[in-house]
Amino acid sequence: MSATFRKTEIILLGILAFIALVLLPALNAWTPPESFFHISNFTINLYGKYLSYAVLAISVDLLWGFTGLLSLGQCLFFSLGGYAFGMYLALKVGKLGQYKQDLPDFMVFLGYKELPAHWEPFRHFWFAASASALVPALVALAFGYLAFRAKIRGVYFSILTQALTYAGCLMFFQNSFMFGGNNGLTDFKFVLGHDIRNAATQRGLYIATGALLFLTYIFCRWLTQSKFGKIQRAVRDSENRVLFSGYAAPNYKLFVFVIAAAIAGLAGALYVPQVGIINPSEMATDKSLEAIVWVAVGGRGTLVGPVVGAFAVNALKSWATRAFPDLWLIILGGMFTLVVLFMPKGLVGLPGQLYSLWQKISRRRTNAPPDGDTSFPEAPSDHQNPNPES
Amino acid sequence: MTVIVLRKHTHWVVFYFCLLAGVLIFEHPLYAQAPTLREALAEVLPSDTTAHDRFFNQLAAAEKFDDTTRNLLILWRNEELMLYTDAAGKAIPVSIDTPDANGKSHLFSVATGQALNDAAGAPVLAEASALTPIDSDATLRKKIQRAMDLADISSANPDTRKLAARKLGTSQRKENLSLLEARLLKESDKSVRKSLAEACALIRLTDFSSPKTQIAAANELAELDCLGATEALRALAANDQMDISVRKAAAKAQKSIRDYKDLVNFFGTIFRGTSLGSILLVAALGLAVTFGLMGIINMAHGEMITVGAYAAYVVENIFRNGLALSPLGIPISIPGMHAGEGLFQWYFAVAIPVSFCAAALAGLIIERLVICHLYQRALESLLATWGISLVLQQLFRVVFGANNVQVNSPSWLMGNFTVSDVTLGYNRLFVIAFAVLIVVGTWLLLSKTRLGLLIRSVTQDRDMAACMGVPTRRVNMLTFAFGSGLAGLAGAFLSQIGNVGPGLGQNFIVDNFMTVVVGGVGSIVGTVISALSIGISDQVLQQILESPVLGKIMVLIAIILFLQWKPSGLFPTRSRSLDS
Numbered sequence: 001m002s003a004t005f006r007k008t009e010i011i012l013l014g015i016l017a018f019i020a021l022v023l024l025p026a027l028n029a030w031t032p033p034e035s036f037f038h039i040s041n042f043t044i045n046l047y048g049k050y051l052s053y054a055v056l057a058i059s060v061d062l063l064w065g066f067t068g069l070l071s072l073g074q075c076l077f078f079s080l081g082g083y084a085f086g087m088y089l090a091l092k093v094g095k096l097g098q099y100k101q102d103l104p105d106f107m108v109f110l111g112y113k114e115l116p117a118h119w120e121p122f123r124h125f126w127f128a129a130s131a132s133a134l135v136p137a138l139v140a141l142a143f144g145y146l147a148f149r150a151k152i153r154g155v156y157f158s159i160l161t162q163a164l165t166y167a168g169c170l171m172f173f174q175n176s177f178m179f180g181g182n183n184g185l186t187d188f189k190f191v192l193g194h195d196i197r198n199a200a201t202q203r204g205l206y207i208a209t210g211a212l213l214f215l216t217y218i219f220c221r222w223l224t225q226s227k228f229g230k231i232q233r234a235v236r237d238s239e240n241r242v243l244f245s246g247y248a249a250p251n252y253k254l255f256v257f258v259i260a261a262a263i264a265g266l267a268g269a270l271y272v273p274q275v276g277i278i279n280p281s282e283m284a285t286d287k288s289l290e291a292i293v294w295v296a297v298g299g300r301g302t303l304v305g306p307v308v309g310a311f312a313v314n315a316l317k318s319w320a321t322r323a324f325p326d327l328w329l330i331i332l333g334g335m336f337t338l339v340v341l342f343m344p345k346g347l348v349g350l351p352g353q354l355y356s357l358w359q360k361i362s363r364r365r366t367n368a369p370p371d372g373d374t375s376f377p378e379a380p381s382d383h384q385n386p387n388p389e390s
Numbered sequence: 391m392t393v394i395v396l397r398k399h400t401h402w403v404v405f406y407f408c409l410l411a412g413v414l415i416f417e418h419p420l421y422a423q424a425p426t427l428r429e430a431l432a433e434v435l436p437s438d439t440t441a442h443d444r445f446f447n448q449l450a451a452a453e454k455f456d457d458t459t460r461n462l463l464i465l466w467r468n469e470e471l472m473l474y475t476d477a478a479g480k481a482i483p484v485s486i487d488t489p490d491a492n493g494k495s496h497l498f499s500v501a502t503g504q505a506l507n508d509a510a511g512a513p514v515l516a517e518a519s520a521l522t523p524i525d526s527d528a529t530l531r532k533k534i535q536r537a538m539d540l541a542d543i544s545s546a547n548p549d550t551r552k553l554a555a556r557k558l559g560t561s562q563r564k565e566n567l568s569l570l571e572a573r574l575l576k577e578s579d580k581s582v583r584k585s586l587a588e589a590c591a592l593i594r595l596t597d598f599s600s601p602k603t604q605i606a607a608a609n610e611l612a613e614l615d616c617l618g619a620t621e622a623l624r625a626l627a628a629n630d631q632m633d634i635s636v637r638k639a640a641a642k643a644q645k646s647i648r649d650y651k652d653l654v655n656f657f658g659t660i661f662r663g664t665s666l667g668s669i670l671l672v673a674a675l676g677l678a679v680t681f682g683l684m685g686i687i688n689m690a691h692g693e694m695i696t697v698g699a700y701a702a703y704v705v706e707n708i709f710r711n712g713l714a715l716s717p718l719g720i721p722i723s724i725p726g727m728h729a730g731e732g733l734f735q736w737y738f739a740v741a742i743p744v745s746f747c748a749a750a751l752a753g754l755i756i757e758r759l760v761i762c763h764l765y766q767r768a769l770e771s772l773l774a775t776w777g778i779s780l781v782l783q784q785l786f787r788v789v790f791g792a793n794n795v796q797v798n799s800p801s802w803l804m805g806n807f808t809v810s811d812v813t814l815g816y817n818r819l820f821v822i823a824f825a826v827l828i829v830v831g832t833w834l835l836l837s838k839t840r841l842g843l844l845i846r847s848v849t850q851d852r853d854m855a856a857c858m859g860v861p862t863r864r865v866n867m868l869t870f871a872f873g874s875g876l877a878g879l880a881g882a883f884l885s886q887i888g889n890v891g892p893g894l895g896q897n898f899i900v901d902n903f904m905t906v907v908v909g910g911v912g913s914i915v916g917t918v919i920s921a922l923s924i925g926i927s928d929q930v931l932q933q934i935l936e937s938p939v940l941g942k943i944m945v946l947i948a949i950i951l952f953l954q955w956k957p958s959g960l961f962p963t964r965s966r967s968l969d970s
Contacts, residue, residue, distance in 0.1 A: 070769050070772065070773075143950070146950060146951070146954055147950075147953075149954070150953055150954045150957040151957055152953060152957060154768060154769065155687050155768050155769060155772060156907060156953075158687070158769065158772060159687075159903045159904070159907055160907075160950060160953070162900060162903070163900055163903075163904055163946050163949065163950070164946075164950070166900045166946065167942075167943045167946040167947065170939050170942055170943055171939075171943055173939065174937075174939055174940075285900070289773075289776050292773065293773075293777075296773060326718070326784070326787075326788055327784070328784075329780045329781070329783065329784035330780070330781050330784045330785070332777075332780055333776075333777040333778060333779070333780030333781035333782075333784070334777065334781055335777075336773065336774070336776070336777035336780070337760060337774045337777035337778055337781070340764075340770050340773045340774040340777065341760060341763055341764075341774060344770075
């Protein structure tokens with residue numbers, strides 16, 4: 001462990017963890033509302049949402065930035081985790097629902113008399129919590145096994161994951177699939193016996209999400225720095241060379257795919273109690289692409305980038321949807337296109353990019369002989385390149 | 391020789407022709423029949439029930455039943471016929487038109503259909519309240535309806551006759567049998583004859599006194615493949631008070647008709663599947679060009695479809711009354727041509743090239759601004775074009791509004807015709823023909839023209855083509871514009887099938903990519919086959935699973951499994967390169 005983390009990094013991480021996990025909740029809980037330092041319940045809730053987005057973004061980056069797998073299905077896994085935990089929450093509503101019955105409201109509405117068998121175990125918190133990681137992981141395992149075995153790579157993988165998400169979305173939209181159909185699961189009341197609308201509960205959920213983010217960060221940091229991480233990046237840069245060196249690249253990809261799905265599922269599980277609803281629209285391909293925007297804007301191939309991106313884009317979204325409701329999508333789309341075109345390393349890589357640009361300009365000004373632009377950010381490698389082996 | 395002779399005697403030919411036409415016109419029911427029925431109606435209207443019944447009998451026996459009389463009967467039923475007492479104190483049955491600004495209406499005589507004039511020759515105007523309404527009670531209304539149903543089998547319109555025969559058949563009332571049989575002897579139209587025969591057999595089926603007649607009727611129904619008889623046959627087969635031989639015959643006939651129905655449904659499904667596949671095909675062909683040939687993942691391809699659809703919408707509105715838009719509060723008004731019905735029919739012929747050009751232009755701009763930086767970076771092209779797709783969708787919303795807009799089809803695309811009970815819609819037939827045309831056109835362009843040659847060379851090896859002096863930049867630009875234009879064509883057609891909205895293209899993007907991947911990237915033949923098979927299997931699965939969504943999910947799963955077997959599609963591009 002000590003080799004993978006530098007001292008300054010540990011200190012920085014500690015400070016950030018302190019601010020996010022201790023200071024902000026403390027300011028929310030113990031300062032009077034009129035105080036300058038007070039953090040409102042709304043802000044805590046909003047940040048809690050951003051934190052779960054950040055976890056999702058890390059999972060996307062683990063696939064895309066580190067392994068070169070652009071999955072458009074991360075939101076499916078996020079929502080599956082959300083649904084697994086949402087089922088637990090829906091069952092804990094008890095007789096407080098609209099129909100005053102033990103069954104969740106939508107089942108009463110559809111005329112069900114008793115709980116379907118596959119809902120039964122979700123009464124237990126730990127089952128639901130572990131299912132929120134395991135169900136996405138299993139789906140990812142099944143799909144990934146088929147996809148990687150058939151050597152589906154690059155854009156084909158993206159298109160296929162898109163189709164998977166689309167299929168999932170259609171499936172959950174159906175009433176007969178027994179997950180609430182169009183409306184999804186909502187009107188939650190309790191989590192672990194606490195009132196879900198209570199400020200203290202929301203604070204607890206915020207801290208839990210923050211903790212998940214830090215654990216995810218540390219885990220991914222360790223994973224990507226290990227020998228496994230090296231192979232992961234090698235797969236990204238040139239899968240064939242990895243194959244010829246005797247590594248079973250598909251297995252590595254499958255492993256990362258499953259891990260990323262589990263992480264996304266956990267993020268979804270913590271997201272649902274904070275926003276109070278989970279419905280199939282969360283599975284739309286657009287949501288996956290939005291998560292990819294966060295990573296691209298933040299800077300892929302780094303672990304800080306996705307977190308920065310998730311916060312930056314969502315903060316911008318919160319502001320812009322209020323200030324220019326008509327133009328928000330134009331801003332998002334335009335920003336994304338520009339980032340892809342001109343900022344391949346995202347916000348995190350921007351200083352380096354600007355620095356090398358400045359160097360280039362100053363070199364031109366001093367009229368020094370060009371020495372093969374080593375400092376210019378190299379175009380991101382891409383295994384779709386027609387002939388990398390030749 | 392004949393031609394010369396004909397030319398010499400042109401005036402005689404014209405004369406005879408006119409004579410013939412004149413005779414035909416006077417034979418026409420409107421001239422020959424309508425006055426008598428109308429006059430009879432006018433006569434009995436103020437009268438009592440016996441007179442009414444006499445009229446109804448006359449109606450049922452009438453040779454021809456025209457629409458004018460029918461409309462008058464409907465007015466009578468709805469209590470919209472009035473009695474007008476003229477200066478001489480005579481009560482004249484009249485119908486009235488919509489009141490003018492003073493609340494007064496023109497009066498039209500039931501007997502002649504002419505507007506009533508007073509002694510001076512000026513049209514009579516009256517308020518509806520000043521006239522005596524002709525009341526009808528429930529019994530009379532029922533009688534009128536029945537008389538109309540009976541008379542409809544003598545209608546001048548074969549479709550009305552057919553419907554009337556079906557209606558009388560399903561009601562299975564024995565007293566109508568003689569009427570239907572009499573009509574069957576006179577009927578000349580083949581399809582109406584079939585309906586009449588079916589109706590007769592259906593009524594004979596209820597002849598409980600004679601099992602023999604019933605069995606014969608059941609057999610006849612089976613022979614006629616009468617789809618409307620299944621319910622009656624089922625009831626008869628389940629009726630345990632019936633003779634066992636009758637029940638057996640009914641069950642047999644029912645089974646035979648059910649088999650026929652399955653066959654009809656099957657062909658209907660295949661037809662719908664082919665037309666759905668054709669829509670997919672037109673849309674996917676554009677993608678096959680941009681994705682298959684150029685390796686660019688254009689997530690904005692769906693928006694190119696939408697551009698085409700909105701272009702058709704704009705053209706339609708230019709042909710009508712123009713269009714007023716106000717994106718972000720800036721008013722833009724496009725003047726209209728106020729074209730008449732005849733000219734309006736042609737708007738779609740204009741809309742097709744306009745849609746192509748609009749989408750091609752949009753594609754050209756996107757290629758120049760964004761995609762030209764992204765060749766060799768396929769994954770990034772996916773992301774950048776998704777950004778563009780978001781921008782475009784929002785632009786549509788800003789310009790055309792968030793709600794769907796409706797595009798009216800020209801009348802030659804509406805309607806349908808039936809071949810052995812399989813309904814074929816004109817718009818669906820048109821899309822199939824259209825798809826064939828586009829596929830052939832694309833194939834010709836790619837394989838027979840110089841541009842096609844250049845496109846193929848750039849596809850195979852961009853760098854080598856550039857070394858050989860191929861202007862790769864311009865070829866890329868044109869290829870991308872062409873692919874986008876094809877999407878625009880798909881949009882133009884989609885506008886004729888459903889409503890147009892900002893998210894129209896989004897519904898197709900997943901299907902389109904699937905089509906191209908399954909077909910084999912870069913293969914036109916593969917795209918054709920996969921589009922048709924996806925379209926047809928989608929429809930067939932929908933039919934079997936009885937749920938459109940489940941059908942779609944099954945298709946997606948089937949595609950994922952199919953790619954296990956053939957990872958690079960039906961017709962993979964062969965190459966020695968390791969990573970292709």
